[in-house]
Amino acid sequence: MKKILVTGGAGFIGSNFINYILGYRDDLFIVNLDKLTYAGNLENLKEIENHKNYFFVKGDINNNELIDFLFKKYSFDYVINFAAESHVDRSILGSEVFYISNVVGTNVLLEASRRYGIEKFIQISTDEVYGSLGSTGLFTERTPLSPNSPYSSSKAAADLMALSSHHTFGLPVVITRCSNNYGPYQFPEKLIPLMIINALSNKNLPVYGDGLNVRDWVYVIDHNRAVELVLEKGKPGEVFNIGASREMKNIDIVKLILTKLAKPENLIQYVKDRPGHDRRYAIDSSKIQNELGWKPQFDFEKAIDQTIDWYLANREWWNRIITGDYQKYYKTLYGDR
Ligand code: NAD
Ligand code: TDX
Numbered sequence: 001m002k003k004i005l006v007t008g009g010a011g012f013i014g015s016n017f018i019n020y021i022l023g024y025r026d027d028l029f030i031v032n033l034d035k036l037t038y039a040g041n042l043e044n045l046k047e048i049e050n051h052k053n054y055f056f057v058k059g060d061i062n063n064n065e066l067i068d069f070l071f072k073k074y075s076f077d078y079v080i081n082f083a084a085e086s087h088v089d090r091s092i093l094g095s096e097v098f099y100i101s102n103v104v105g106t107n108v109l110l111e112a113s114r115r116y117g118i119e120k121f122i123q124i125s126t127d128e129v130y131g132s133l134g135s136t137g138l139f140t141e142r143t144p145l146s147p148n149s150p151y152s153s154s155k156a157a158a159d160l161m162a163l164s165s166h167h168t169f170g171l172p173v174v175i176t177r178c179s180n181n182y183g184p185y186q187f188p189e190k191l192i193p194l195m196i197i198n199a200l201s202n203k204n205l206p207v208y209g210d211g212l213n214v215r216d217w218v219y220v221i222d223h224n225r226a227v228e229l230v231l232e233k234g235k236p237g238e239v240f241n242i243g244a245s246r247e248m249k250n251i252d253i254v255k256l257i258l259t260k261l262a263k264p265e266n267l268i269q270y271v272k273d274r275p276g277h278d279r280r281y282a283i284d285s286s287k288i289q290n291e292l293g294w295k296p297q298f299d300f301e302k303a304i305d306q307t308i309d310w311y312l313a314n315r316e317w318w319n320r321i322i323t324g325d326y327q328k329y330y331k332t333l334y335g336d337r
Pocket of ligand 1: 041100
């Protein structure tokens with residue numbers, strides 16, 4: 001039985017990872033360490049909360065004593081670091097917690113992994129570390145880092161700390177850089193769930209700038225299958241891009257959601273652009289496809305339908321979120337719309 005420390009496992013991608021992997025493997029024991037920030041939600045893990053190979057710890061990756069205690073107690077084989085402040089708009093409103101959780105917190109985990117020794121450390125990074133593309137071209141693993149937002153800068157800094165731990169100390173680190181994810185349990189501050197729940201609530205759909213920014217979408221389970229493969233076969237010191245080659249203009253996604261929900265296009269409201277808004281992301285994932293045999297399995301049209309259906313079927317999940325603090329955040333960003 002291999003033991004994995006999964007951090008940030010109560011968030012969107014981490015909870016999907018744990019549900020996916022414990023859903024079909026019984027050779028792994030998972031300790032999920034999560035601070036339960038606004039984005040962490042134990043409801044995402046209801047299906048597996050009593051699984052014999054699962055244990056939840058509420059705590060901060062910056063808590064050195066707790067991290068030391070957990071490494072001593074469990075002798076982890078692997079660390080998968082999903083924990084992060086993950087939203088660009090929030091990083092523009094205030095960057096400090098991004099630096100503390102994403103950079104300092106990652107370093108705490110790297111140092112503990114070094115002290116105790118592990119087989120592999122996966123740093124879950126993002127395509128945003130490469131900056132922004134023009135209308136052509138793709139990010140490869142050799143594209144220079146050129147992050148533009150406080151969020152992506154903190155992720156790039158964490159990547160460099162992780163790679164330097166490999167280079168200097170031989171820590172077996174692998175970095176994954178994935179494009180935009182969508183799927184169940186995504187917090188409704190991100191484009192797709194925000195637009196779905198606003199449309200369902202007959203609220204305006206705030207589209208930044210001209211709506212022509214492009215993102216490259218991948219279904220969260222495809223991302224997590226790639227993480228699993230990297231855990232098994234990814235060579236330490238390497239970086240793997242993950243993406244499903246599904247570029248979409250934001251406005252086209254928004255219109256697609258409205259069509260599927262039979263809502264009128266006059267709900268769309270063009271609003272002030274995000275400061276420093278990256279124009280286009282697009283991923284070349286040939287390395288992980290050729291070297292590890294990964295391939296996206298989910299077709300965008302079907303998976304976006306499934307995602308919309310999930311939000312329709314889980315109104316209680318998002319209704320609980322959009323009351324309370326979420327209102328304050330929403331008002332700060334979008335005003336009284
Ligand atoms: P999320 O915001 O939904 O979840 C983040 C989780 O981390 C939450 O459960 C939160 O409570 C936890 N967390 C935050 N700070 C913590 C700390 N200091 N200690 C312990 N736990 C902490 O984010 P997500 O969308 O699931 O993203 C997960 C990872 O994937 C992040 O590292 C993000 O940068 C990366 N990523 C996300 C996307 C995407 O499209 N969402 C794409 C590529 C990469
Ligand atoms: O209300 C909105 N209106 C709008 O036009 C929101 C929330 C977003 N947008 C635009 C901005 C982006 O061009 O939609 C696009 C997607 O925005 P987000 O969902 O905020 O994602 P993005 O900024 O692309 O970053 C995401 O992908 C990479 C994740 O949040 C990151 O964690 C990940 O690293």
